[in-house]
Structures are given as structure tokens and as C-alpha cells.
Amino acid sequence: MSAVKKIAVLTSGGDSQGMNAALRAVVRSALYHGIEIFGIQRGYQGLLNNDIFSMDLRSVGDIIQRGGTVLQSARCKEFYTEEGQRKGAEILRNYGIEGLVVIGGDGSYQGANKLSKLGINTMGLPGTIDNDISFTDYTIGFDTAVGVVVDAINKLRDTMSSHERASVVEVMGRHCGDIALHAGLASGAETILVPEVPYDLGEVAQRMTHNFAMGKRHSIIVVAEGAGKGDDIASELARHSSQIDARVTVLGHIQRGGTPTPFDRNLASRLGDFAVRSLIRGESDKACGIIKGELVLTDIDKVVNTKNKFDNEMYELALRLSQ
Amino acid sequence: MSAVKKIAVLTSGGDSQGMNAALRAVVRSALYHGIEIFGIQRGYQGLLNNDIFSMDLRSVGDIIQRGGTVLQSARCKEFYTEEGQRKGAEILRNYGIEGLVVIGGDGSYQGANKLSKLGINTMGLPGTIDNDISFTDYTIGFDTAVGVVVDAINKLRDTMSSHERASVVEVMGRHCGDIALHAGLASGAETILVPEVPYDLGEVAQRMTHNFAMGKRHSIIVVAEGAGKGDDIASELARHSSQIDARVTVLGHIQRGGTPTPFDRNLASRLGDFAVRSLIRGESDKACGIIKGELVLTDIDKVVNTKNKFDNEMYELALRLSQ
Amino acid sequence: MSAVKKIAVLTSGGDSQGMNAALRAVVRSALYHGIEIFGIQRGYQGLLNNDIFSMDLRSVGDIIQRGGTVLQSARCKEFYTEEGQRKGAEILRNYGIEGLVVIGGDGSYQGANKLSKLGINTMGLPGTIDNDISFTDYTIGFDTAVGVVVDAINKLRDTMSSHERASVVEVMGRHCGDIALHAGLASGAETILVPEVPYDLGEVAQRMTHNFAMGKRHSIIVVAEGAGKGDDIASELARHSSQIDARVTVLGHIQRGGTPTPFDRNLASRLGDFAVRSLIRGESDKACGIIKGELVLTDIDKVVNTKNKFDNEMYELALRLSQ
Amino acid sequence: MSAVKKIAVLTSGGDSQGMNAALRAVVRSALYHGIEIFGIQRGYQGLLNNDIFSMDLRSVGDIIQRGGTVLQSARCKEFYTEEGQRKGAEILRNYGIEGLVVIGGDGSYQGANKLSKLGINTMGLPGTIDNDISFTDYTIGFDTAVGVVVDAINKLRDTMSSHERASVVEVMGRHCGDIALHAGLASGAETILVPEVPYDLGEVAQRMTHNFAMGKRHSIIVVAEGAGKGDDIASELARHSSQIDARVTVLGHIQRGGTPTPFDRNLASRLGDFAVRSLIRGESDKACGIIKGELVLTDIDKVVNTKNKFDNEMYELALRLSQ
Secondary structure (H helix, E strand, O other), X not given: OOOOOEEEEEEOOOOOOOHHHHHHHHHHHHHHOOOEEEEEOOHHHHHHOOOEEEEOHHHHOXXXXXXXXXXXXXXXXXXXXXXXXXXHHHHHHHHOXXXXXXXXXXXXXXXXXXXXXXXXXXXXEEEOOOOOXXXXXXXXXXXXXXXXXXXXXXXXXXXXXXXXXXXXXXXOOOOOOHHHHHHHHHOOOOEEEOOOOOOOHHHHHHHHHHHHHOOOOOEEEEEEHHHOOHHXXXXXXXXXXXXXXXXXXXXXXXXXXXXXXXXXXHHHHHHHHHHHHHHHOOOOOEEEEEEOOEEEEEEHHHHHOOOOOOOHHHHHHHHHHOO | OOOOOEEEEEXXXXXXXXXXXXXXXHHHHHHHOOOEEEEEOOHHHHHHOOOXXXXXXXXXXXXXXXXXXXXXXXXXXXHHOHHHXXXXXXXXXXXXXXXXXXXXXXXXXXXXXXXXHOOOEEEEEEEOOOOOOOOOOOOEOHHHHHHHHHHHHHHHHHHHHHHOOEEEEEEOOOOOOHHHHHHHHHOOOOEEEOOOOOOOHHHHHHHHHHHHHOOOOOEEEEEEHHHOOHHHHHHHHHHHOOOOOOEEEEOHHHHHOOOOXXXXXXXXXXXXXXXXXXXXXXXXXXXXXXXOOEEEEEEHHHHHOOOOOOOHHHHHHHHHHOO | OOOOOEEEEEEOOOOOOOHHHHHHHHHHHHHHOOXXXXXXXXXXXXXXXXXXXXXXXXXXXXXXXXXXXXXXXXXXXXXXXXXXXXXHHHHHHHOXXXXXXXXXXXXXXXXXHHHHHOOOEEEEEEEOOOOOOOOXXXXXXXHHXXXXXXXXXXXXXHHHHHHOOEEEEEEOOOOOOHHHHHHHHHOOOOEEEOOOOOOOHHHHHHHHHHHHHOOOOOEEEEEEHHHOOHHHHHHHHHXXXXXXXXXXXXXXXXXXXXXXXXXXXXXXXXXXXXXXXXXXXXXXXXXXXXXXXXXXXXXXXXXXXXXXXXXXXXXHHHHXXXX | OXXXXXXXXXXXXXXXXXXXXHHHHHHHHHHHOOOEEEEEOOHHHHHHOOOEEEEOHHHHOOOOOOOOOOOOOOOOOHHHOHHHHHHHHHHHHHOOOOEEEEEEOHHHHHHHHHHHHOOOEEEEEEEOOOOOOOOOOOOEOHHHHHHHHHHHHHHHHHHHHHHOOEEEEEEOOOOOOHHHHHHHHHOOOOEEEOOOOOOOHHHHHHHHHHHHHOOOOOEEEEEEHXXXXXXXXXXXXXXXXXXXXOEEEEOHXXXXXXXXXXXXXXXXXXXXXXXXXXXXXXXOOEEEEEEOOEEEEEEHHHHHOOOOOOOHHHHHHHHHHOO
């Protein structure tokens, strides 16, 4: 039986597929270890609103396969203030809650960091589709989001091949091109534009014209939102070559939805359980991650202040194979 | 053995899922009846370019499940001219081709109509996702397109529920709201905006605010492109109520893609076979359709000059059930 | 406002996809018409157990897309007896329930028929994947089940083509070959074995050997369970030709699962609403169906005593096109 | 430009999803490096039949998303003999082929090992859904196969919950329980039976009865074929408790099919490229794998003689979380 008696869990920031699987793992792992577990509705806002309730085994039944988060999420300006943070810590203490698992992205991690300084033991779980968190190879939801993008590109490919047209697909990723890269390689996209690599649309246009001349029936350009707007890319390509008449698709929020892949469910399950076990061991102010297959803890401070690495090798491979 | 000896088939206009299944049915039904069958690449443009080739049983093997059209499609300005049409008829006659099956939408039907006046027996098959062709209850591709939209809305619902947000989804349908209607009813959308029914966004905003107050966690507005731009709808809703912060998704060309549903494959198979059998019977200048489960022929002229009916009863049902 | 004040709904027999959509339509349509609506858990068994509860708009929120039935289903021997039926009618009367909507298959309809004779107004909705109910062109769940089968056959085709092998796929349908027929046509199966059409496996074996010789890379035999066991078919084919080494797949209960297609959701929604409106109009002892696009009522007696018709034309088309 | 001038590629053994993506990577990487590349149809049998042909960029166009293998596969008894192996090596030499990439499982690797001893440089790529190859964390196809199983279990869960029934799902894995483990964890299966862990069905039956009593509406038992037949498991469970009436589903060959996941496509792409680059560097008789995110080479001998490790920690996690 653990020395820790009560912990809570919340989801915060943009939702991602697999958050429910992580939640299930946190709840069941806590109960398995004899710890009382509380859910906080609507993230930090719910915390400040005392929207806290006890959870049991059945609270997380039949949710492993659902997108979104049953605990919901919300933005909370008040929690950015020191006063808000103090209030949050106090509310948790009133419940006797000693540990908090926060599932979310960078912003959510910073809240956990603040709470830990106010005496609440915290654990961060990387719940975001962008894969833009450092010290973890994968974030929860990334694999599913890539799947949604690849599925959409497959659909576009059908119709683009029928008309011998180019297609610009704008995907999520403000600072991180991982969705574009992984989906681009997997779907055989000819061009992948990411914030991490400078590009020249004149060259892109030239290669496209060349490829069509060589018999390619379609040309797919995947662009991370951080590297440019789909519409702008298409019009600039048209300026470079009158032959290029690219259709633009902005995938938007459907990338956050859908049933999580087994990969994401299992990643979420392992990380959720790991977070609870880490709290039991007395850890705090840490981000849980998976690096080269191993579960690891890293100081939240370090995680939010380190830029995620981009896989240049995979990027070059994608270009090499999409000739 | 049929008196008709040689027929050809082409796909034209925007592609739709199930065109390949229709093509397979045309080819195999022709061969079954002892008729030589030719494929024309890239629609009417390919016809004018003599891009015509003989097809056999294996030419359409393993395509029933594929989106797009292996014969490809293209726009062709030249074919709008009388000269182009004469040239097309002559080319067909040079091959000894007496009948032509055209798979496509309204514009494609008009081409078939012109050719029939120049002595080529023609049959139109309704290949378009919009369901905007009269004298057929369903067009080939419509059921699949509705499925793509409903799948996307399911994904949006996950994430919208997590944030208690509204979502505006713009779908295809310039003059016909059928995709919006069928997808809206199937996904439990609260609001469906179509070109056929006038609407008042003030009322919509009021109902949305009311529903959120009553505990609904999401609100989905499906809008056919012919009824308004998604972005415009969202900003006008925000003007009406400051509480409404709707995310916009424009589904675009992914609606044309994906493996056709069994419904579309079977519809395409039945219609393709019916077109060939009708040509054998000496019919010409007809559109093939399915009305109340029965295969029917209608004069192309009548089809292109009659507006498709909108199902008001289903529309009202959708609103009644999405409270 | 309706003269009917209270109605109830139950699901019975094997579940099917779209039952939840039907349930949602019944509940919301009733509430829209100012009628109190009760749910009965676990079919007729739940009725006898007084497992009855009041439902509101939110009771059926977020279920339109879910497989199975939130009301659950169960077999109930007691309800086969006159005593059980009387007890059921009495329990309903104790609640003041004047009308009952039963969603299920033939057996469930018979229960409704008995109750109607005991003074309860009843409506049957065709909820079964087999499409084996007469006086309706489609049952709720059939379109989805066909989709599950076609998806599985697509997967088998990948691997069978890679090994140039034959595949026997056993699907549901004890007395009705509709799943086999529609899935067989849609997936280009070379052979479709159904209870309605006698067959000769010697001929099948001959055609398969011929087709492989002609360059076909796979051969798919879809068999409805009522026409034979997959394993038996495979071994008899092997007896007829030593070249045929067919793999057997029994799809089983996965055919009942999965998110309902838009077609099934919309069919269920229309039928559910129709059932409620029919009860309001004072109808009883009727099965709701859709025939040639029109909603129709038929005496339950007539429905359970009429054999469903098989579409021989479609059957022959499937064979003609799968050469 | 590489010293190696000509290489060939074949797929062998049971096919797996992602083989086509691997093939595409091998072909395009070879061409990128200025190497002539040959495809061998139908595995080692095709090699002995001289079924060898030159491939170019377009040979592998539009295949990245397809299940199965366009090069097909076949068993070949002749190649088990020394004479067959010599003949194979000679044929390759006649073409001037110096290196061979073999995509397949253990048996396929052994063939590559033999050829390397006869002077052909060989590389093995782990193409099998079972994840039963040592010195690689993942085989190509495994992630997709797990997805197929999880999708099927989701469908079963719908219907099992509706009837409060147990479900036994037999999945692939003769010596390796990885599919059962990963799919079991991802789908929240209560029981996972694998060849690596002894089990007691009496205990399983007891836990199931307990869980139903505690309000669980379904119970899913995933069993790897190497740990027992689904039917046997179900009848033994029924012997232990008369309350347990489990339905059995044998997923069979559909596990090999379907479009590969992005994960499998990217794994295949990286490994395919790595195999070519390794041949260029003069390596031979090696299996390519991915261990903790890094691409690694291991002697084929060592790979085929080492048993794959089972992840006991993940196994225990799955049980812990499925209460």
C-alpha cells in the first residue's frame, strides 16, 4: 500500500486521441495501488471551480476506444496568475489530494510546474497530437493524428489521380513538422514542408512539372501549418508554373478526432500507469515520456525549455523515396 | 448475340467513388453479351485525342474497390463546340463504335445528348457525389461521400465535446443539399443549411445557446456550399451570440475519395449492366437511373432540364430528432 | 398533443447496428409529440422483471453512432408462454403504458403480436442484420453488416492475391442469403452460395480452375451459413480439384458490430419516428417497413408468415460480372 | 555511385501489410543510388523459375498503401534442398545480380543465409505480422495486424455488451503472443492467453464470474493460436462455470490484410532503404531490424537461432488495467 493516499487527474489544452486511455490507466493503476482517485472536469478551470469528483473502476469503463476526453478540457486565464495557482493548490489540499496527473501539452505542463512549487506533487503526460514535446519520442495522439492525415491523403489521391492534379494538404504543427513528416513519408507525398526546414517553392514547382512529365499522375504537397498556409503555397506554385493547378485541403480539427490507434492506446496505458507509480515513489514536477522504448522522467522545467528535435534523416528519406 | 458490335465507355466531369465499379460492370456486361468494348481515357478530351483502347475482362480486374476512375477524367472546352462534337462522333465511327456509355454528371450528360444527335447511341450513368441529378433517387458516389462526411463529423464531435464548442462543417453541394441533409441526419447535426431551404442565423444562434444551456456538449452545423461559406456562417453566428465560438471545417475534395461503399458498388454494378443492355435493345440518348428500387431510362434532355427534388420530410425529421 | 400519453420501447433478439439510432428516434419523436417515453432494459425479460425507466432527450444523446443497443437484449423463455405474455401486458398497464415499440427480428415481432391481442398497442421495427424480414426492403443493420463483410473480404483479397489462393468466407444468414448476395456482388466474389439457390460444387470447382488458368489471382466464395458450413465447402472443393486449396474464414459476430452506416442510421431514424407517429394515429399490431422508398405498415401476422423474396436478378448479375 | 551494380528483391512466406511499402523503398533507394533493380515474382519458387524482371520508379508507384505483395509469395520445397539453393544462386549470377533483399519471416531468412554462403550478398527484412523475429522490436505488418484485431474486438464488444456475454477471440501467433498482448491491452481485454505464459482457465472463469457480478457488461478473452484453440477455451470455461456462455471468433487471414498503418509504412520504408544501403556498404547475410528506434544489422544465423523476448511488464499492465 502506498504512502500517497489521494491523487487527482485532469486533461488540459487541446484534446488528443488516447487521452481517455491515459485517464483509464491513471484511474485503474491508482485504484490497483490502493489510492483514492479524483477526476477534475474541464482542466485547470474545473479545478478552480471545485469541479472535482471521486472516480472508481467503472468511471473509466468503455472509454479506452473513444476520442476526446471524458474529463473535457478548457482554457483558463485565471490559472496563469499566481493567485489562481495558489487557489488551485489550496483546493487540492482541501480535498487531501497530494498528487496530480496533468494530461496535456506544453502549457498544461507549466501549470503542473507551478503547482509543484506550491507543494502538490505533479506528473505531466504528453497529450497532444503535434508530437511537439521534448524528452519523449511520441506524444499521446500523434500516431492517430498521422493516421487521420494519411487516410485523408489516400482519399485525395484517388481523385487527384483521376484528374492529374496536384494537391496541397495543410496539417497541424505550428512549431513541429512531425505530423507532416510522418504522414508525408507514409503517403508517398512528393513534397513535405515543415517549419524546421527552409524551402524554395520555385524548386518545388520545377520538380512537380518534371514529375508530371515523367508520368506521375498526382503530386501531393503536405505542409505543416507552421511552414505556411495551404492557400498561399498553392498560389505561389501557380505563379511559378502555369501548369500547376493545385487543390487545397485544410484538414483542421478532424486531426484531433477518431478512435485512438492501438499504438496510442498502449502508449497512453503505459504512461498513465507510469505516472501513478512515479507519484507513489515520491517523484514530482516531472514529465513522463518514452525514449527509445523506455519510460523516462524528465524535469518539467527542462522539457518546456528544450526544443523538440526534428528527424532530418527521415525527412531526406521521404524525399528520396517519393520520386 | 447482340446486333450492336462495338461500344465505348468514358468517365467525365468530377470523379466519384463507384465510377470504377460502374466501369467494370459496363465492360464485363458488354463482353458477356459478345460486344467489343473500348475505354476512352480522360473523358471527351481523350475522345478528341483518339485516346481509345480495347478492354478485356482483366482490364477491370481488382478495381471495384478503388476510388477515382482508372479511365481518368478531364474538362474539355473543345467538346462544347459543335465542331468538337462532330469530330468526336467521327472518331467513334472510325473505330466502328456504335454506342457510348458516359459516366458523369449533368455536363457529361449534355455531351452524350449532342453525340446522340450525331448518330452515336448514348447512355448516361449518374456518376457524381452530389446526388444532384433528377430522375434517379441516388447517384453513384453519393452514399460514399455521405459516409466520408459522417466519419469526419464523428471525429469533430470527439474534440468539440471535449471543449464544449460548436462546429461548422462545409460540405459539397452547390445546388443540391442532399449530402448535407443525409450526413446531417446521420450524425445528429443540430443545424443543416441547404440551398433549398431559407434560413435565419439569428434563430440558429438562439437555438444553439438554448441547447448548450440545456446540457448539450456540442453543436454541429452542416452547411452545403451552395447555402453559404463555412467561415461566413461562423462569423455571423458569433455576431448573433458572443457565446458561440464555432470552429470551421471545409471538407473539400476528400469527399470524392475513399473506397466506395457496398451500396455504391452495387448501384454502379446494376446501372452499368443496365446501360449496356439498354444499348443492346437499341435505346439511345437516355439517362439510366434508379427510382424506388427500379432501374429506369429517362430522356437525357428531360433529366438535364428538371431540377432534382429535395426531401423536405427528411429535413424536418433531422431537425426534430436533433434536439 | 396526442391522445396517447405513455409509450415504451425495447430491443429484442440479436442486436444489430442502428438499433441505437432507432431508439433515439423513438424517444425523441415521442417527446416531440408530448408523449412520455419509457425504456425497457433487456427486452421481454426486462419487461417481466419490471426493468422499466423513464427516458428524456439526453438519455439518447451521443448514441446514434454506436453499435449494439444501450437497452441491451436478452432471450426470454417465460415470454413464450401465455402466462408470461399476460404478465407483461399487466406490467405495462400498471405503468399506464398504452403503446410499445419493439425493435428486433421475427421472434420479437411475435411477442408484439401477442401483446397487441392483450390490449397493448404495438409497433415492430425491423432490427436485424440478416434482412430476413418480409414487407420491408431493408432491415436496420443490414447495410452495416454488408459493409463489415466487404471490408473483411477486401482484406482477404490482399493476402489471397499474394498467394494465388481461394478463400471461402462464411457469413450470416440462416434462411436468407441477402448478406452473401450484396457483399458478394460488392466485393466481386466469383461464387455466392445462398439458401435460396441450389448449387453444384463440382461446377464451382470447374469454374475456379478455369479462372485461375485465365489469370485470375484469387477466387472468393461467399457462403451464407444457411447454405453450408465454410469448412465443408472447402473440403468438398478440394475433393473436386486437387488444385484448390481454399482458406476458410468464419466472420461470426463481428458482423453485428461496428458503427452503423449513414444509410442504417437514416433508415432507423425514419422508421423510429414513423413507429411513434403510427401509434399516435391509433395503429397497432403492425410492422414498420420501407418498400421502394416509402414507409409502410403491414400486419405483423402477415409479416411473420410471409417468406422474404430473394433478388434473383441481382444474383445473376453478380455471377455475370465476376468473370 | 555504388560498386554494387545489380540487386534483386523478393517477398517470401506469409504476406504481411507493408511488404509493398518495403518493396517500394528497396526499389527506389536502389535506383537513387544508381543500382539496377530486379523483382522476383513468387519468392524462391519464382527465382528457380527465372521469374525475374527489371523494375523502375513506376513499377512501385501507387503501392505504398496496398496490403499483400505485388511480387506475390509462394512456398518452395525445392529451395530447401542444396541443389535448389545452388540453382538459385546460379540464376542470380546469370543476371549479374550481386545482392538480394528478402522480405519475409524466419523461413525466408534461412534461404537468404544459404544463398549468402553461395556468394550472393543477402539482406533480410522482417516481413511478418506475428512480430516473432528476434533482434527487431517490430516486424513489418505487426502494427497493422494489431489494428485489425482491435477493430474486430471493438465490433464484438458492441454486440457482447448488448447481450452481456463473453467473447473468445483467437488471433495469430504460433510461438509469439505479441499480437494477442498488444491487441489485448489496446482493447481492454480482461484475459490474454499467450504461449509464453502458463494459464489456469479455472482462475480465468472465476475472475470472469466475479467481474460480471461487479457490473462489467462484457468479458473479452484474447488467445494467441499457440496458446490454445478458441473453441477449446470456450468449452473449458463453460465447464468451469455454467454462467459463462462465450462466443468464439477466429479472426484468421483477415489479420494479414488491409492497408498498412502509417507506422508500418514508415518502418518498411526505413528498413527497405537501410537494406539497400547496407548492401552497398558490402554487408551480407544480415537481418535488418529496428531496436529502440535505431536501425541495426544482426547476423541472420543469430536471428533465426534466438527466441524473441516477451514483454512481461506489458502483459502484467494489461491485466492490471482491465479490472
